[in-house]
Amino acid sequence: MASLHRSEKLEAAFAALSRNYRGLDVDIYALCQQRRKTAPVMEGDFMASLSVPTHAGQRHGNPTYAVFKYNDIKAILQDAATFTSGFIAKGLGTFFGGDGLIIIAMDGDQHRKARGLLQPVFTPQSVNPWRAEIERSIREEFIAPLVPNKHADLMDFALYFPIRVIYALIGFPQESIGDFYEYAAMGLTILAGPKNDPAEEEAARMSAVAASQGLYDAVIQLVAQRRAEGATGEDLISRLIRAAFEDRRLDDKEIATFVRSLVAAGGETTTRTFSSVMTLLLQRPELVERVRADRNLVPKLIDEAIRYEPTSTVKVRQAARDVEVGGVMIPKGALVQCVIASANRDEDIFENADVFDIDRKLKPSFTFGYGPHTCIGQFVAKLELVAAVNAVLDLFPNVRLDPDRPAPEIQGGQLRGASSIPVIWD
Ligand code: HEM
Numbered sequence: 001m002a003s004l005h006r007s008e009k010l011e012a013a014f015a016a017l018s019r020n021y022r023g024l025d026v027d028i029y030a031l032c033q034q035r036r037k038t039a040p041v042m043e044g045d046f047m048a049s050l051s052v053p054t055h056a057g058q059r060h061g062n063p064t065y066a067v068f069k070y071n072d073i074k075a076i077l078q079d080a081a082t083f084t085s086g087f088i089a090k091g092l093g094t095f096f097g098g099d100g101l102i103i104i105a106m107d108g109d110q111h112r113k114a115r116g117l118l119q120p121v122f123t124p125q126s127v128n129p130w131r132a133e134i135e136r137s138i139r140e141e142f143i144a145p146l147v148p149n150k151h152a153d154l155m156d157f158a159l160y161f162p163i164r165v166i167y168a169l170i171g172f173p174q175e176s177i178g179d180f181y182e183y184a185a186m187g188l189t190i191l192a193g194p195k196n197d198p199a200e201e202e203a204a205r206m207s208a209v210a211a212s213q214g215l216y217d218a219v220i221q222l223v224a225q226r227r228a229e230g231a232t233g234e235d236l237i238s239r240l241i242r243a244a245f246e247d248r249r250l251d252d253k254e255i256a257t258f259v260r261s262l263v264a265a266g267g268e269t270t271t272r273t274f275s276s277v278m279t280l281l282l283q284r285p286e287l288v289e290r291v292r293a294d295r296n297l298v299p300k301l302i303d304e305a306i307r308y309e310p311t312s313t314v315k316v317r318q319a320a321r322d323v324e325v326g327g328v329m330i331p332k333g334a335l336v337q338c339v340i341a342s343a344n345r346d347e348d349i350f351e352n353a354d355v356f357d358i359d360r361k362l363k364p365s366f367t368f369g370y371g372p373h374t375c376i377g378q379f380v381a382k383l384e385l386v387a388a389v390n391a392v393l394d395l396f397p398n399v400r401l402d403p404d405r406p407a408p409e410i411q412g413g414q415l416r417g418a419s420s421i422p423v424i425w426d
Pocket of ligand 1: 085115270312315369376
């Protein structure tokens with residue numbers, strides 16, 4: 001059985017990323033509630049007011065607005081012609097080397113075609129054949145080796161299993177996982193690029209661009225190899241080589257650029273979500289009992305945790321024309337912060353919105369986004385989360401929070417999650 005993988009570089013990069021987007025220690029949900037009551041569409045940079053660096057910062061010279069109500073945010077995310085994403089290529093995108101080929105920063109036809117090519121690889125039918133290997137890897141490689149210790153910090157493996165899963169899906173050779181953790185650390189360095197201080201940001205840009213290139217070089221080599229071998233396998237790269245939409249195929253550069261972005265898009269997002277799911281569960285021992293006895297509740301637990309504690313509290317768009325939102329005129333060019341953390345607790349949509357209740361009637365929350373850019377990897381993410389929660393409940397008998405260590409806390413202004421979840425078991 002393989003031992004637990006560790007990479008100091010990755011752990012340091014994750015901690016730095018959390019610090020970068022943490023901002024002030026304020027109750028973001030209380031602030032949002034106040035806004036929903038008094039000014040549901042606010043002129044100004046809500047994230048900057050929490051001291052969080054976003055790409056919606058003033059440095060682009062555009063006015064910034066923040067939107068807090070569920071229905072307003074739903075309408076914005078749905079209407080990608082009026083509320084565009086291309087500006088991301090000029091912000092976060094420049095940390096990827098500035099070639100602008102990242103899907104989250106595409107608009108219109110370019111985005112529709114890219115989704116058309118990529119989507120079939122990520123449907124539940126396509127993802128389900130990976131289920132057994134994902135479950136095996138999480139159980140055997142990460143959780144089973146810890147069982148004899150009778151205590152652990154769940155974050156010690158939460159950082160690794162999502163990267164391990166993406167690594168296997170991409171089709172990298174099993175033995176070089178250690179190198180890949182280094183690439184994943186590079187991915188997190190890219191995400192931590194935007195800073196409040198422009199001088200600091202320039203320095204971060206330099207190291208992020210180098211990191212991005214390193215990751216790209218590793219991936220493009222593998223793409224060329226798979227193409228040369230005929231791309232017959234079920235790994236992601238081979239599937240992307242075979243994918244076609246409206247008679248178009250992806251070239252090596254497009255595949256490498258997309259695959260590189262997955263390390264950042266699918267790694268730390270899943271880690272942070274897992275940390276919130278486990279924190280909310282373990283804080284409620286009676287719920288642990290219920291879920292342990294009835295595993296059909298695991299997906300409900302995850303959906304509610306995702307609503308209650310979104311991993312990323314805000315999604316930003318740019319107005320392509322003058323447009324009215326909730327009675328406020330937003331001028332063309334303005335950046336619009338859609339505050340997901342607020343929409344997910346909108347009392348007009350969710351009854352007792354501030355109560356964590358896995359029995360509530362399911363309504364979509366926006367943690368995986370909404371509309372044309374909705375998370376393409378959400379079935380992979382949910383599959384991993386279900387597998388990880390089940391493995392913890394199965395392999396750690398009577399798992400509970402360690403009473404001798406600080407209780408986990410979900411924190412963060414933009415990226416939310418717990419940094420430590422100490423547990424014990426029998
Ligand atoms: C719990 C974990 C995850 C969360 C919370 C999450 C969240 C999101 C959100 C909110 C978006 C929309 C961005 C926007 O509207 O601007 C998004 C897009 C995306 N996600 Fe995820 N994600 C997760 C896991 C994953 C995984 C595992 C993958 C890949 C295997 C992935 C790949 C992507 C990609 C490629 C996009 C861009 C889609 C587009 O622009 O059309 N995500 N994700």
